[in-house]
Amino acid sequence: MRKRKAALVLLCSVTLAAGLLAGCGSDTGGKKSAKTDKKTDDLSKHVDLTLGGIGMTDSDSIDGWPTEVVEKLEKKFNVTLKEKQYDNESLNLDLSGGTTTDIVMINDDHISGVLKGKHAVNLEEYKDTLAKNIFSDNMEFRNKIMQTYKSDGDNKQFFVTPRVTFGDTTANYGTVLNNGYVVRWDLYKQIGCPEIDNDDDYIDALKAMKEIYPETEDGLPVYAMSAYNDSQLHTYFYKGCLAEGFINLEGGIYVQNAQTNELYPDIYDVDNPEVLTPFWSGVKFYNNLYKEGLLDPDCFITKTEDLNEKYTKGQYLGGNVNWHYGKYNDNQRALDSETLKEYVTLPAKLGWANEKNLAGWFGKYFFVSSHSPNVDRAVMVLDYLQSEEFSRDVDSGVEGRWEKGEDGKPDLTEDTISMKTDGSRLDEWKKAGIGTLGDTCGEDYYNIASDGGRIDLWFEDDVLPKSMTFAEKDMCQTLELNLPSDTLKKKVEAGTSIDLGNCLNAIQMGMETTPKDIVRIDSNCEEITMNAIPNLVQAKTDEEFESAKADLMKELEGAGVKDSVKWWSDGWESAKKGIEELRK
């Protein structure tokens, strides 16, 4: 009996220990690199391929996966494709262990580690064989930038970027605007649709709307706007970028003039007092809202999901962007399909449209992992992601979802157009995969494909009006427009607004990797500024505001901001020269 007990105790202990140690064993992700000197397009063997990146979504949580677009890719290349979501920590872990996905998307923070650690395959070795789309003539400018600025000094090419705009592309502004001065259409109409040309006009309109709508139907208090506090200073500088005509670099500490392409320090503006930078424009705007009693008192604690919830409840009258509406518009249309109660966007000074991504999207760099057991196949798939065919599939659906008319021009089918707005066909819409993998396509939405149609057929002029809601149609009728986005078109033609047509955002890619001491200074300055926001926004007089600003400037100087400004200014000038040289 005692021996049996002893044996049982021993067995339990060993089982426990084995169970614990099992988790320490290396997982099947420990891939050995299967380097091959032969650049083969042999597709006879079925392989599993993974695509991962920061900000991407796990394919297991994507409804409809594998979508029609993915199924076509899998069949074409005899692969099973999975997508993996990375964050900074998990990506760093996989990079350290050499266990990344086969194709990886990174941002600028990881470039140095990937290059020095030799984690990326030199795509130039496949230039004449498996990577013809990557090295097509249209991608020449992008490739030059990758070879010059995102390489190891030998002008090899390791990275590709998504959404490259080709030189001959002409964009439109879509059906509706995504950024600008947001208003509740029914209330804005009620106050007589006053012209909104600047922040002061906007505040007057918000005041007037609040007077006629002081609380929601459920008795909840109504405010003009709030801030979202889970994106550092974004809520302030982004507002200012729209009002003053700038685009922001990462973090918003520095901004680029959208017309002259000059770099300006956004917060430490002592050296350029004649320029109202976006951050100060945004903060002053929120200060004015506060003084008028229009700002949500919870603006310093509200996170994005709280913001969306208040929008859904109808507690806000305005905003800057259309992705914070929550479910308000959908809920109102569900109650009444002809409702005018909808958030719509009017143009600010900068219409964030007609962006020329000549070198692709900044901050997204794809590479093939040198540790992949299927390097050749991964290169083939990455090359396909860069192709016109794949970009068209993602944006417009696989062929069948669109078809060529008698004139040979491709058009979305009526069935596809109606499927988008038909709630009962949601599953089918998700299975179609239109818009999924949008960050991976090589070509920009507006590029003209070889068949004469745009890559994204939803942006064809005859399709744009078809997706308007009743409120948007009413808006067009009231303001005598064809599309809601014509509000921006008119202002650009009149010279009171601008778009991003002249903005050379590729300059950012020409910047060197920021040294760690400058990163620390910038991070510190960002934190100091965030802590100073309440005093600035809640300043009761202009004198109080200026005093709070002066205090902030002093603190920033103590944190070494001048060193940062010097490094960025010098780097920007050098990058601007270099990129403009490459453009010639």
Add this chain to the structure above:
Amino acid sequence: MPKTARTVRRPKKQYKLLLLVLPFMLIVLLFNYVPIFGWIYSVYDYVPGLPIFDCDFVGLEYFKMIFRDANVLRTLKNTAIFAAISIILTPLPMIFAILLNEVKSGPMRKFVQTFTTLPNFISWVIIFSLAFALFSTDGLLTSLMGKAGLIGAGKSILSSKKSVYWFQTFLAQWKTLGWNSIIYLAAIAGIDQEQYEAARVDGAGYFRCALHVTLPAMMETYVVLFILNIGNFLNTGYEQYMLFKNSVTAPNIEVLDLYVYRIGLENMDYSYGVAISIVKSVVSIALVAIANLAAKRIRGNTVI
């Protein structure tokens, strides 16, 4: 001492006990000692993706940076304040356990114990959502406090710099009170009931029984936990403070652990983050040693 069958059996029983402890020792080894090898990152300028020995060797540069960094002083001050308040409130779970022990109704006692222990298992994310619903400007409790004149219009505790220390402590205590009292309840359960009977015979009421019987019996447990708390002086955690941090509360709410998280993980300054963590560990060990020594001087026995 003559060998008996009983003394011969003792070593075998001890081996069996050791085997049972083995998995837990492995866990401690894996999660507490093996990571110490990561301290090497503090002397290299680590770049993710590059093997550590291929990175630039910087020696004690990051340790020197700690003394130049004003944020370290600020976060240390916040950490010290939160820790000091927490140490002052260490008797609370003990008092709660004593009071709970006085509840004679079994079902009532079980209910109160369960109700107060459950918050410990609720994630801080959910607690933040709850706090937002209650204490935001439009929150239920804020409205009641406003009507009672305790708070001005348009104000909320969540966006009040002055309220940070006591409000965060209140939340932490609410969350952990029930759980921390369990060990004291166990200590109370071990008290000989004859002592209570003897005290009652001498005319002691509930209060005197608690003061002269229950409290002395729990002092050993209290001292041990107190010493361990001293050792955790700098380990305030970061989850709670990260969720409740906003631009108003940031100067007072950012503790050392949150600062290390921000610079180490968000800014990917791993080497600097490791350097600060090393200094924190050394200080914590020193504090435990001092507290242990003090316990020996005062009470004559030690924990370690």
